[in-house]
Amino acid sequence: MRIPCIVAIDGPAASGKSTLAEKLADFLGYLYFDTGVMYRAVTLAALRELDTLDEAMVTGLAERIDIDVRPPSVQDGRKYDVLMNGEDVTWQIRCPEVDANVSQVSAYPGVRRAMTAQQRRIGQRGRVVMVGRDIGTVVLPEADLKIYLDASVEERARRRYLEVQQRGENISYQSILSSMKKRDQIDSTREVAPLRPADDAVILNSDGVTAEEVLEQVKALLADC
Ligand code: DC
Numbered sequence: 026m027r028i029p030c031i032v033a034i035d036g037p038a039a040s041g042k043s044t045l046a047e048k049l050a051d052f053l054g055y056l057y058f059d060t061g062v063m064y065r066a067v068t069l070a071a072l073r074e075l076d077t078l079d080e081a082m083v084t085g086l087a088e089r090i091d092i093d094v095r096p097p098s099v100q101d102g103r104k105y106d107v108l109m110n111g112e113d114v115t116w117q118i119r120c121p122e123v124d125a126n127v128s129q130v131s132a133y134p135g136v137r138r139a140m141t142a143q144q145r146r147i148g149q150r151g152r153v154v155m156v157g158r159d160i161g162t163v164v165l166p167e168a169d170l171k172i173y174l175d176a177s178v179e180e181r182a183r184r185r186y187l188e189v190q191q192r193g194e195n196i197s198y199q200s201i202l203s204s205m206k207k208r209d210q211i212d213s214t215r216e217v218a219p220l221r222p223a224d225d226a227v228i229l230n231s232d233g234v235t236a237e238e239v240l241e242q243v244k245a246l247l248a249d250c
């Protein structure tokens with residue numbers, strides 16, 4: 026068995042990518058890097074600092090912003106700290122306003138250019154499990170193992186609904202479902218780096234499958250690398 030040095034995990038929102046990546050990174054002793062947090066941080070900054078999501082202005086912001094992901098400093102259920110220009114925004118980047126606008130922001134080519142460059146720098150160091158929408162296709166096409174984890178939109182919305190309920194937030198299942206459908210549509214039809222499996226990705230589906238079972242499927246794939 027040749028252990029892959031770079032593992033790319035892509036797929037739509039709430040398909041179980043992050044849980045899988047975190048467990049796999051733990052198992053391999055690798056860095057777990059969730060690239061979605063970078064697009065979320067840019068979106069949060071834009072919502073706070075600009076009164077518009079104008080492409081040129083948001084791109085300028087993405088080029089200036091300092092985003093850092095570090096080991097968790099607080100035990101409140103977080104897996105890592107997300108720092109935006111030094112400020113801890115770990116939970117703010119998960120708010121409904123960011124959810125509603127992040128697909129638009131992440132479709133801007135200039136924003137993607139700025140984020141992709143940073144992601145490649147981190148990924149090329151190796152020993153990394155990187156999660157996103159375009160890791161296997163654009164960010165790290167040289168990855169040794171590429172997984173595309175899918176699930177039905179109803180199942181994904183149900184998972185997200187349980188998560189927000191656990192955080193004590195009051196958002197209906199229907200609104201989560203419709204916002205997720207909208208994001209899927211924008212993410213998979215944008216011109217630059219749309220959400221799609223790489224030609225050499227292994228496609229898995231997490232509908233009705235536990236996180237442990239998905240992990241076992243991936244561990245079995247490691248043996249074939
Ligand atoms: O995985 P997530 O829900 O945190 O991602 C937030 C948004 O960022 C999502 O709408 C798609 C976008 N994204 C992207 O375009 N490319 C990535 N590599 C990661 C996320």
